[in-house]
Amino acid sequence: MAPxxxxxxxxxxxxxxxxxxxxxAVDTVSLVLNSGETLGIVGESGSGKTTLALSIxxxxxxAARKTDGEILFEGExxxxxxxxxxxxxxxxxxxxxxxxxxxxxNPLFTIGDQVSEPLRxxxxxxxxxxxxxxxALLKAVRITAPETRVREYPHxxxxxxxxxxxxxxxxxxxxxxxxxxEPTTSLDLTIQAQYLALLRDLQREHGLAxxxxxxxxxxxxxxxxxxxxxxxxxxxxxxxxRKIFDQPRHPYTRALLQSIPRFADxxxxxxxxxxxxxxxxxxxxxxxFHPRCPDAIDRCRGEAPPETGxxxxxxxxxxxxxx
Amino acid sequence: MASRAATLTFEWTxxxxxxxxxxxxxxxxxxTLALAAIFxxxxxxxxxxxxxxxxxxxxxxxxxxxxxxxLLGTDHLGRDVLSRLIFGARVSMVVGLLAVFVAGTIGxxxxxxxGYMGKWTDQLIMRVTDTWLAIxxxxxxxxxxxxxxPSEMNIVIILSAVYWTRYARVIRGEVLSLxxxxxxxxxxxAGCSKWTIMKRHILPNVLNTAIVIASLQxxxxxxxxxxxxxxxxxxxxxxxxxxxxxxxxxxxxxxxxWWLTVTPGMCIMLMVLSANLLGDWxxxxxxxxxxxx
Numbered sequence: 231m232a233p234x235x236x237x238x239x240x241x242x243x244x245x246x247x248x249x250x251x252x253x254x255a256v257d258t259v260s261l262v263l264n265s266g267e268t269l270g271i272v273g274e275s276g277s278g279k280t281t282l283a284l285s286i287x288x289x290x291x292x293a294a295r296k297t298d299g300e301i302l303f304e305g306e307x308x309x310x311x312x313x314x315x316x317x318x319x320x321x322x323x324x325x326x327x328x329x330x331x332x333x334x335x336n337p338l339f340t341i342g343d344q345v346s347e348p349l350r351x352x353x354x355x356x357x358x359x360x361x362x363x364x365x366a367l368l369k370a371v372r373i374t375a376p377e378t379r380v381r382e383y384p385h386x387x388x389x390x391x392x393x394x395x396x397x398x399x400x401x402x403x404x405x406x407x408x409x410x411x412e413p414t415t416s417l418d419l420t421i422q423a424q425y426l427a428l429l430r431d432l433q434r435e436h437g438l439a440x441x442x443x444x445x446x447x448x449x450x451x452x453x454x455x456x457x458x459x460x461x462x463x464x465x466x467x468x469x470x471x472r473k474i475f476d477q478p479r480h481p482y483t484r485a486l487l488q489s490i491p492r493f494a495d496x497x498x499x500x501x502x503x504x505x506x507x508x509x510x511x512x513x514x515x516x517x518x519f520h521p522r523c524p525d526a527i528d529r530c531r532g533e534a535p536p537e538t539g540x541x542x543x544x545x546x547x548x549x550x551x552x553x
Numbered sequence: 554m555a556s557r558a559a560t561l562t563f564e565w566t567x568x569x570x571x572x573x574x575x576x577x578x579x580x581x582x583x584x585t586l587a588l589a590a591i592f593x594x595x596x597x598x599x600x601x602x603x604x605x606x607x608x609x610x611x612x613x614x615x616x617x618x619x620x621x622x623x624l625l626g627t628d629h630l631g632r633d634v635l636s637r638l639i640f641g642a643r644v645s646m647v648v649g650l651l652a653v654f655v656a657g658t659i660g661x662x663x664x665x666x667x668g669y670m671g672k673w674t675d676q677l678i679m680r681v682t683d684t685w686l687a688i689x690x691x692x693x694x695x696x697x698x699x700x701x702x703p704s705e706m707n708i709v710i711i712l713s714a715v716y717w718t719r720y721a722r723v724i725r726g727e728v729l730s731l732x733x734x735x736x737x738x739x740x741x742x743a744g745c746s747k748w749t750i751m752k753r754h755i756l757p758n759v760l761n762t763a764i765v766i767a768s769l770q771x772x773x774x775x776x777x778x779x780x781x782x783x784x785x786x787x788x789x790x791x792x793x794x795x796x797x798x799x800x801x802x803x804x805x806x807x808x809x810x811w812w813l814t815v816t817p818g819m820c821i822m823l824m825v826l827s828a829n830l831l832g833d834w835x836x837x838x839x840x841x842x843x844x845x846x
Contacts, residue, residue: 287742289741289742317745317746318744319744320742320743320744321742321743321744321745322744325742325743328735328738328739328742329735333734333735333736334735334736334739335736335739336740336754336757336758337736337758338757338758339757347740347753348743348744351743351744351745351746351749352744396739399739399743
């Protein structure tokens with residue numbers, strides 16, 4: 231079966247106004263996602279996760295003047311679509327939940343109007359029918375008393391409810407792919423857990439593929455089938471979640487996993503990765519991670535490692551682990 | 554649950570109907586002026602344009618020498634001041650409201666376009682606005698009036714052509730901050746077109762601002778209309794306009810004929826004040842978050 235989404239050597243470069251500085255925000259990324267699967271994209275801030283997500287929707291800021299490679303969605307290259315075709319794909323076939331869903335609702339419209347908006351934009355559903363559907367959607371995201379809530383305004387909702395409403399908007403047109411960009415960072419832990427359970431249920435019911443962008447590895451372990459670890463715009467490791475958590479191959483992935491705080495060994499201090507992420511406009515020669523890497527060898531300083539595959543679609547970019 | 558919802562809606566409607574803090578003062582003033590404007594023919598005791606020269610400079614009825622048939626006195630041509638004020642309300646209302654509406658529509662449209670589209674559209678609209686603002690408003694209005702000639706409709710055109718800039722400027726600024734808000738981004742992500750976003754997400758959010766500017770501009774426009782009439786390029790003379798009356802009355806001010814300037818001045822002031830108060834109330838009322846308080 232052909233995968234739902236496939237990125238082939240995709241790159242996005244931000245070019246400064248004078249063209250003097252080039253930032254490789256996403257650099258030759260290849261990955262695959264089948265329908266019904268969940269992909270987690272993890273990495274530090276500024277590692278290109280959000281740029282990658284926006285690339286899929288073709289919503290990059292103006293500065294991203296150079297893109298390269300292919301983004302195949304249901305077999306069609308999204309980079310070759312016209313602006314209008316892309317507009318029709320957004321929200322209908324690929325939906326996205328933004329980083330701050332709390333602020334994602336228009337304060338002047340009722341919940342019903344907002345949840346039914348994608349339906350009215352993409353399917354031209356008349357207002358009345360769209361509202362009925364909105365009520366059903368609110369029920370699907372477990373909002374109590376949806377008949378009352380559709381007529382209320384965003385400020386009357388709690389944070390968790392707003393989050394679920396944004397989720398309802400995301401699935402309104404029954405998309406094939408839902409991208410969630412750090413959807414739980416503004417929520418407290420109990421609400422987070424509820425929301426994640428809800429997303430998983432929705433995924434099961436609608437056969438959605440999910441892309442989860444996060445730096446919370448706990449969420450990845452719980453939610454995802456595959457994990458892509460990004461560092462400085464590159465995919466350093468990609469593979470099934472089990473493999474990556476049990477046998478991380480890239481030193482960066484290992485360091486990430488070690489820096490999860492644990493209750494058990496409270497005597498030790500929290501492990502952190504030393505150093506800073508590199509400046510993407512002047513990345514270090516060779517492997518971008520080598521200045522912080524405990525296992526770096528001479529070769530890492532001179533040459534960038536290629537993507538080497540092992541079994542079960544587990545790939546890694548590392549001279550030491552890949553050989 | 555449904556009955557609870559019904560009760561809630563019912564209570565909400567009731568509290569809206571009761572209108573706590575309803576601005577009675579401006580509504581009564583504006584209502585009275587509007588009624589006077591509409592029923593001017595019935596209400597006015599005398600003709601506003603034809604006077605009796607034998608009755609010149611009669612003071613208001615309660616002053617010594619006043620006559621009860623001229624409640625607010627007469628002017629230099631023996632015309633009844635009250636009748637002229639009543640007919641003047643018609644001119645000021647029509648000109649003021651129309652000019653504010655037309656200017657607001659143009660300004661809001663250009664402001665949203667400029668703020669949301671950005672790039673050269675923004676540059677073009679904003680440079681035109683800058684140029685427009687650099688010309689002194691009243692001089693520009695007089696210039697236009699000289700070209701178009703004096704008539705009520707022309708005044709509406711002139712005043713809207715002069716005063717749309719403030720809306721465009723302020724609303725552009727508002728849109729610039731709105732377009733970065735998450736809900737606009739979400740609308741883009743959800744596949745709304747630019748026009749849909751401008752119409753459904755931007756416009757309702759700047760309407761508050763537009764209405765507040767409009768209520769403030771109503772005062773400016775009425776004063777400007779008065780100024781144009783005062784300078785002789787506004788409403789053509791035999792017609793009664795408040796500004797014109799003010800202009801005619803100023804000659805009598807030194808001679809003690811105070812009612813010729815004070816009465817139209819009061820009318821202008823009351824109308825401007827009411828418009829501002831009403832605008833302020835509307836601003837609160839139109840915001841769903843403030844509405845509940």
